[in-house]
Amino acid sequence: MRNFVYHSPKNLSDAIDAVTESGGDILAGGTTVIDLMKIGVREPSALVDITGLTDLEGHEIGADSLRFGALARMALVADDPDLVTAAPALTESLWKAASPQLRNVARLGGNILQRTRCPYFRDTAYAQCNKRDPGSGCAALDGGVTSHHAILGGSSACVAMYPGDWAQALIAFDAAVHTHGPGGRRTIPFADLHVLPGDTPDVETILKSGEIVTGITVPVVPALKASHYLKARDRESYAFASASAAVGVEMDGDTVRDVRIALGGVATTPWRARAAEDSLKGKPLTEETAREAGRIAFADASELEGSAYKIKLGADVVAGALMTAKSRAPGGK
Structure with a gap:
């Protein structure tokens, strides 16, 4: 150092x-x-x-939106009993993200901006990493081990996986990120914050020089209360996701009125599975339709030699998360 x-x-x-x-x-x-x-x-x-900057701490549950300061600690948010009831996918994704020691230190603003855990990015012994050294190549795509790499959103320059958990719940529920920088304040739809690697994997967000994340807001919708975050990983104790899903449903009797599906552990950025959502709207939510939605979520996946397993695993995770979310909806079973 x-x-x-x-x-x-x-x-x-x-x-x-x-x-x-x-x-x-x-x-x-x-x-x-x-x-x-x-x-x-x-x-x-x-x-x-x-x-x-204590003004950036804390969080608030409002009638129309949930508000989180960028310096709110993961642990305090994850353990808020009112938030557990109001938005289980948000609290579950924080609780499953890290050990208690890390959750007591880590802040929400930093959580959404965390860098990839790709071993070729984090080990400088590997000369090839376009994210760390633009133009040097990609060791993962050049014969490397790819079991923990992305199968959605990758490019010929980079397939490094976005590692976070909370971001999946945020993108599923149309969160917004608030910033302040030399150009003043602005509000960014969370879905626009991260950018695909394309030819410039070193550029990960649309934040400008000197711009600081100050807070995050999440609209309150019925599907937020009937939500769930399901995470499959190599070990139960706070590992990064092999595949995960943040979902929420609003039911009208047996019919899906609204559904949110976001994927983790499988993409280069936080990933909203809108085609899978569309496949369920206006239809019954059953084991069969949930599994079909899972398959649709991965229809455009580009498997690598070591990551083909993520397609079936991810589809199963989506289906399981949907059925749990349904059980949390009024009258759900």
């Missing part, structure tokens, strides 16, 4: 100035940036520690 300048701004304006002027990285929980600095993947000239 090389030397760097440390800034501890007292307000948001000072934080924006420090990030803009130094070109450094933002430090919140530090569970990603410090790791990457230790292994030599990131060598920022400065760290701007925003943990003192």
